[in-house]
Amino acid sequence: MPTILSYVAVQNGKPTRSSLEALSRAREVARARGADLAAAVLAPDAAAHADELGRYGAATVYAVSDPIFRSHLNTPVLAGLEAVIARAQPEAVVFPSTEGVKDVLGALAVRTAAAVLPDVARFEVAGDGAVEALRPVMAAKFLARVRAEGKPVLVSVRAGSYEASEAPAEARVEAVPFAFDEGSLRQTLREVVSSAAGAVDLSDARVVVAAGRGVKDAEGKRLVEELAGVLGAAIGASRAVVESGMFPATAQIGQTGKVVSPDLYVGVGISGAIQHVAGMANSRVIVAVNQNPDAPIFDVATYGIVGDLYKVLPPLIEAIKQRKGTS
Amino acid sequence: MKFCVCIKQVPDVTAPIQVRDGALVMDAGRVVLNAYDASAVEAALVLTEQHGGEVEVVLVGPERATETIRKALAMGAHRGTHLVVDEGTPLDSHAVSALLARHFEGAGCDVILTGKQAQDTDAGLAGGMLAERLGLPYATNAVGLALEGDTVVVTRQGDTGQEVIALPTPCLVTCSNDMNDPRIPNLRGVMQAKSKPLASERVAEVPAPRVRVLGYEPLPQRAPGVRLDGEPAEQAAEVVRRLAEEARVI
Ligand SMILES: Cc1cc2nc3c(=O)[nH]c(=O)nc-3n(C[C@H](O)[C@H](O)[C@H](O)COP(=O)(O)OP(=O)(O)OC[C@H]3O[C@@H](n4cnc5c(N)ncnc54)[C@H](O)[C@@H]3O)c2cc1C
Ligand SMILES: Nc1ncnc2c1ncn2[C@@H]1O[C@H](COP(=O)(O)O)[C@@H](O)[C@H]1O
Numbered sequence: 181m182p183t184i185l186s187y188v189a190v191q192n193g194k195p196t197r198s199s200l201e202a203l204s205r206a207r208e209v210a211r212a213r214g215a216d217l218a219a220a221v222l223a224p225d226a227a228a229h230a231d232e233l234g235r236y237g238a239a240t241v242y243a244v245s246d247p248i249f250r251s252h253l254n255t256p257v258l259a260g261l262e263a264v265i266a267r268a269q270p271e272a273v274v275f276p277s278t279e280g281v282k283d284v285l286g287a288l289a290v291r292t293a294a295a296v297l298p299d300v301a302r303f304e305v306a307g308d309g310a311v312e313a314l315r316p317v318m319a320a321k322f323l324a325r326v327r328a329e330g331k332p333v334l335v336s337v338r339a340g341s342y343e344a345s346e347a348p349a350e351a352r353v354e355a356v357p358f359a360f361d362e363g364s365l366r367q368t369l370r371e372v373v374s375s376a377a378g379a380v381d382l383s384d385a386r387v388v389v390a391a392g393r394g395v396k397d398a399e400g401k402r403l404v405e406e407l408a409g410v411l412g413a414a415i416g417a418s419r420a421v422v423e424s425g426m427f428p429a430t431a432q433i434g435q436t437g438k439v440v441s442p443d444l445y446v447g448v449g450i451s452g453a454i455q456h457v458a459g460m461a462n463s464r465v466i467v468a469v470n471q472n473p474d475a476p477i478f479d480v481a482t483y484g485i486v487g488d489l490y491k492v493l494p495p496l497i498e499a500i501k502q503r504k505g506t507s
Numbered sequence: 508m509k510f511c512v513c514i515k516q517v518p519d520v521t522a523p524i525q526v527r528d529g530a531l532v533m534d535a536g537r538v539v540l541n542a543y544d545a546s547a548v549e550a551a552l553v554l555t556e557q558h559g560g561e562v563e564v565v566l567v568g569p570e571r572a573t574e575t576i577r578k579a580l581a582m583g584a585h586r587g588t589h590l591v592v593d594e595g596t597p598l599d600s601h602a603v604s605a606l607l608a609r610h611f612e613g614a615g616c617d618v619i620l621t622g623k624q625a626q627d628t629d630a631g632l633a634g635g636m637l638a639e640r641l642g643l644p645y646a647t648n649a650v651g652l653a654l655e656g657d658t659v660v661v662t663r664q665g666d667t668g669q670e671v672i673a674l675p676t677p678c679l680v681t682c683s684n685d686m687n688d689p690r691i692p693n694l695r696g697v698m699q700a701k702s703k704p705l706a707s708e709r710v711a712e713v714p715a716p717r718v719r720v721l722g723y724e725p726l727p728q729r730a731p732g733v734r735l736d737g738e739p740a741e742q743a744a745e746v747v748r749r750l751a752e753e754a755r756v757i
Contacts, residue, residue: 191667252665253672254635254645279666283647286600286635295601295717298630316726317628319520322531324628325721366644367674370660374668381666387756411757422685429650429664429685435629436543436684444756454521461729465754467746473734482732483749485742495743503747503757 184210185270197384198276200344207237234351275336295330320458339383340441385414392418394449434459452477508560510551511616516575529722543622545689547682580700581692599716600632608640634681645679
């Protein structure tokens, strides 16, 4: 029976939401093709995630366990994935489009002689085993319908393109022997600078409050943080305020930054340049606060508030507190 | 140190673009140096200014893409190589990286830089593919780049933070535009660029792309939204009511 393999990225000891979305889609595709669904996990204790992946329908979990996977480094991840692909011989490998995956996808394609469709919004495995997908292009102004043939075809899926849904199966763990020779590593990880300990990956957040250049000073930043606090939101940012140093690069949403697709995105003082919208247009509900009625962000906003954020945010924060009964 | 920077000419994504019969229709004259590659050129220039060395730029593209090489030369790159293909030749990251790998074989680059992705297709693959083809250690999505002797120190933007990675030379790094603000060529640079060495080599055989584009379609439109008017307190109350009762997200 053919196999569809789904790579599961683990962060802070848990599979990421985008990984579970990719796995859920891989399950639908596998079911339609009568293929087996397998998951690949690279983690210090990879087998520990098998039960959870079984809940999403993985029949086999290829577990590559090594302490080196505690932090991301491309050489060992490539070696681990190469080993799993050699063993599983999948038709297609489905990835969440995380920065960690983007770091290895091109090299992995060359190493496994695979064809690769990166960062897709939709994909299908055709009758002949080719993968057809829709990819946002031109700063996500258009979708390209693309097709790739090969064994395997690698496909990475943008966060929020599919729902994560459970369909319990009994997962069989297959431990993949992995002896990584650290002497062969031609790279050294010196340091990992996390923006906040145990911070949620923005791409996984259900609610996002994003700040732009309209947020001009410490007072504005405090208002954004307070709004995020009452909404239980992760904080995102436009390139302008990442460049100015007010927010960390990890918070950047857009073509250079991350793709987010929360249930609720609130953009504060963001104009809505195409490169920013490329990263958030797939949010379910979009609220925009901007003093310029012609700002392009209003073209994608579900609810548009034309006004000065310094005047709008304080009553907004109060109103949310009241609604949530926390004041 | 010899820096070799891969640059791509891309359509200006902010220009008017339409889809007609599944094809993208735009002004073929509106092209730019890929923004991420401009940052890669800038990074190479800064490091050679600090530590000495040379910057070569390499481009795969049709005849008219020469202007993009001149742009990089005007920024300050020392020499350029143009791997010329026919106008309209289908290329993807796979094909481009194969051509670049052939070019770099024995070229003596200490550090190869690419953009993290092409601004038009956002593929983000050619850098990693090239590194693998050449057997080089690499890092992607660099937001910082420094030299410590022969060691290249990359700060890369990862999923939840930044990773500081040391690589020996030769190596390859893909660059984010968050790394720097590329210089705008001045008149002197533009004049000097005209006499800088630019080698033009016709590509005899272009590898077949592995990704086929079947067609383009417009992005599905979002349902039109509503504007909430009034005083800030009224706007706030109304949006919260709608978020709770209509959209049910709080
Ligand atoms: C290759 C490339 C990649 C890029 N990638 C990204 C990316 O990933 N993410 C990204 O965000 N950008 C990206 N950009 C940059 C993008 O083009 C814009 O420059 C950027 O998004 C602008 O950020 P902004 O909306 O915060 O600033 P501005 O465009 O300056 O907008 C500020 C807005 O704030 C409003 N405002 C000002 N004061 C107030 C106030 N008191 N109250 C309410 N509103 C106020 C103004 O009306 C204005 O609309 C990229 C650009 C390129 C070329
Ligand atoms: N035609 C090209 N010529 C030279 N370099 C290219 C070309 N296409 C892509 N590259 C390089 O590869 C990077 C990634 O491209 P891509 O995989 O197409 O997103 C770009 O930022 C360039 O540095």
